[in-house]
Each structure stands twice: as C-alpha cells, then as structure tokens.
Amino acid sequence: NAGVMQNPRHLVRRRGQEARLRCSPMKGHSHVYWYRQLPEEGLKFMVYLQKENIIDESGMPKERFSAEFPKEGPSILRIQQVVRGDSAAYFCASSPQSGRGQPQHFGDGTRLSIL
C-alpha cells in the first residue's frame, strides 16, 4: 500500500461535528476514488474525482457528504454533522489514468469513529 497516503489513520468525532479525511494519491496518479467499508462488508464506492472535477458521485449520500480534489494538495472527503452510522473505514484509491488495465491502488484507510 506504499504510495497512497491517507490521514489521519484514526479519527474520533462526536455526533454533529465535521470530519475531514485526506488522501494524497500515488505520484503520477491523477485519478482518485473514495470507498467506504462497514463492518463485515465489502468496500462500497462513493466518488471518483480527477483534478478539480467530480467525475462520478453516484455512491455519495445526498446530504452531508462532499469531496474535492483541488489543483494543488490532497483530495478531501468531508462529512458534516456526523452521525453514528458514519462510523466506518474510509479508503482512498488512485490510478494513473482511466480505462481497462489500470488497477486502483489503495491507501491504508481512515477509521472514523463517532461517539
């Protein structure tokens, strides 16, 4: 998992607070994906971004969740007014370009706990 950097590794928030999760893709990768894993479940797609553009946000909850990948700096997944059900592991992945034959490479995730 070297290369895709996520921070923080663990984040604790109280209900109603905001959570910000950061992801720096592998060097040379311009495509970023966010996934969420609930306990005993597989990873579920949330959003796909390229620099300054959201390409596919079909997996994002309609409210409270947003994502960005600015021209400079890491991609940010932002959760406003967190609730207990937001507790999960959030994984970021990156790839050098889209298309077949380009596996996504994952970071080690951020474990979000809501008190």
Place this chain on the structure above:
Amino acid sequence: DQQVKQNSPSLSVQEGRISILNCDYTNSMFDYFLWYKKYPAEGPTFLISISSIKDKNEDGRFTVFLNKSAKHLSLHIVPSQPGDSAVYFCAATGGGSEKLVFGKGTKLTVNP
C-alpha cells in the same frame, strides 16, 4: 442488490495445498475483474486482474479464471503459504464506469 458475490465467508487450507476462492457476478456489463488481498488495519492490495476477453491470467502462484457464460471467476493460489492468510476481495467494473464493485470478501487461513 449485490452484483458481486463471494459466497464463502471463510476458507481454511493446509500449507502447500491449493486455495480456490470463488466469485459470482450478475451484471453482464462488467468487463474487467480484479482480486485484492487485505490484511487487518491495512488497505486492499491489488493481486491480479483479468479482462473479459481472456479466460485465464497467471502471475506466479496466482491464477485467475473467468467463465463469462456462468458469470463466475475464481482465484487459485498454489502452493498456499501461511503469509497468504488474509481477506480476499473480488471486484468488478465495466459499462463505462470506473467504479469498482466489491464482494464481501473471503477470509483465507493457511495452516502451517
């Protein structure tokens, strides 16, 4: 609606023997399939992939087989080693989308 299914939550094999992990999918638009391995508290690590134009892909001890008519793929690990003990996820993508659709995973335990 689960489009990618891994029906065995767990599998236990002896060191040196073959491990076979199975995966079924329902969406005929999927055309690229991947296997990831995951240790606790780490992210998934890419293992091997296969395009729908092939029926087999091999990389060292790992071979993936694809049966499109049955919408089934399998991952063979031979010989299995204790370090292979992890959760294995099958994932699929296609239909013009870049998102990966994951199964729930199979926990493989390789006993020394």
